[in-house]
Amino acid sequence: MQLRSMSAANYRSLRAIRMDIAGVNLFIGENGVGKSNLYRALQLVQAAVRGNLAHEIAAEGGMSSALWSGPRREEKNFRIKFEVELIDEERAIIFRYRVEAGLRPPAAAGFAFEPQIKMEELSIETGSRPVTMMKRAGPGIMVRGERGRMEEYPERALASETAIALLGDAGHYPEIGTFRRAIDGWRFYHGFRTDRDSPLRQPCLAVTSPLLDEDGSNLAAVLATLTHIREDTVELDRAIASAFNGARLSVPPPGVYADFGLIFPDFPKRVFQPRELSDGQIRFLGLAAALMSYRQPPLIALNEPEASLHPDMLPPLADMVAGAAHSSQVWVVTHSEQLAESAEARCGTRPRRVIRRDGATWIDGMRLTGAMDNETE
Template sequence: MITRLQLSGYKSIKQLDIRLESINIFLGSNGVGKSNFISLFSMLRNLYQGNFQNYVEVKGGADSILHFGKKHTNSIELDICFGSQARDNNRFIVEFESAQDSLNIKSIDTAFLEPIHNKWHQKNFERNVKESSFADISYGQAFYVNDYLQEFDVYHFHDTGDQSPMKGKCYVDDNYRLNRDGSNLAAFLYFLQEKHPKHFKRIEMTIRSITPFFDRFVLQPSRLNEQYIQLEWKEKGFPDAYFNSYHLSDGTLRFICLATLLMQPEPPKTIIIDEPELGLHPVAVNKLASLIRKVSKKSQVIVSTQSINLIDNFEPENIIVTDRKDNSSTFRRLQSDELSSWLEDYTLGDIWGKNLFGAQPYNM
């Protein structure tokens, strides 16, 4: 997992040096930088896939990514340490520099710390390149960190409108991993049903625990075109009625996506979710917190939130307070000892509401 992340010059983040744990709940008001921190992983994912220039263009060019634009900042520097809590075994170091309306990759290095001789082995990549080619074997893989970078997906199941990709049909074989927007939800659940039935049944049970009318999924390829599949299900008491994803509430559909992501047999090494509590009933938020705690035993979880309900389910050490100071985002992990007297009578959410540790809009 990521043990330490150092970053400068990125969006609202002028300077950052933070240790990350198994559970990292970024808490703050609107506009303080939570989503900016989360978006860093989307940028790294596109870097790994060789899509960096397109990503920069879609996001509005260098001005939208550099701290207060290229007039104030000309480069972004990032250093990520991976490994166990006791020792940081792998590093990924990259520097981007301003280039007209875009960003160039000035340098990329990966490194592995050999534990026996305590020696760093470093791999340097070509300088002044416009694209990264980590996934291209002919270029020479960044093998020290590839397993991590290729899983840096930011999951956001916000789009549940009538045109949402998770509501329509998808290719039945699109089931290697759950897509970041849930667009292959039906295919992935079908894969779990056929290959991991125990996990699939647990997902159904969890959905029933917060959605009393839900009975079970009905998942099979389309009778008219077996290349496609759609999310179908049965309601309790109506075995002959037909229901699909269009008949689910927005919150229920989001929770199905979250439960599938967090309860799959082999979850990503790093699970990054932007505001997962949106549209969820408080009971569902509590269940979500339980799933996060459970999956954190084998995966690192990074979440941004504004939910009192959600943080009430965690320890202070799980919470990273996000604020703005001197026109820059700040990040601070809470400690139980600084809140011990308050926690005797109040929940963590109550304490946040009393503005005792920040993460409020009137602190800016």
């Protein structure tokens, strides 16, 4: 399933924004305009589906930090709101999910600054009108049962847990399970650590790894899977040679642990180990594994992937983004004009310039409906 649109309201710098989502989505803008908040809004939708929305918001400072940061009217029920729309083109089904979270009422149970889930709804559309599959207001949950009727779910949700996670774990609602699996498959790469103890630089257990972990801790296993199980590294070899002036990847057959290194043209008989590589080199290898893994996730989101990269590495990175777009939706947040231009040239998608409008994050040239003027998809 593909993400077709997303909206967010009252979250940090996102006062109220809705946008249509393309196959490749490039976001560029100055510091402080809210590019990362758009990225983070999608992460929080995934957190809601996984059942850890409260934990994620608490980790970023609680509701007092997450709520819209600009001036607002006095509203009795001021809430963060997220909504996504996914389409299953093969079965012609549209899934819509929305969730709203607010502060704890003064006399209610719960911790003061953790989010309280106020409303959730999942609907599907296969014809002329949407059909509600699940709806939650407060602790009570209504769900469409096997007979096609809305019925009360016997378990009441805690104020800080999401109903969609609770129902999905129950295993009795196939539409909810299908939607959850699609969202759960998204991958977010918010930079990689590149210090001496970075997970990217460490050997890892030799276990077949079709996807890169979000912290990059299984990088060696992903590269070994591509080399020794898929036995096809043509595109990966091309990207590495282009980024590193003809260098090539060395991945020995793994034993208990998987490892890798690089061989440079000036030192053809020596393998440079991960601990010897520069920050930019090890970060590029992490991005290569994220974008070229054995099995591609439905959505790959990269937040400022250009960090630490030499400018010569940006065109090869754009090549990898274009390659990944054949099987995944790609979301890239960047400061780099060069990366945005290179990706546009290869993907045919115009970068979306993120700006501040009346203090809120907005996309230059975007209509209120979420469509972009003269955008090529």
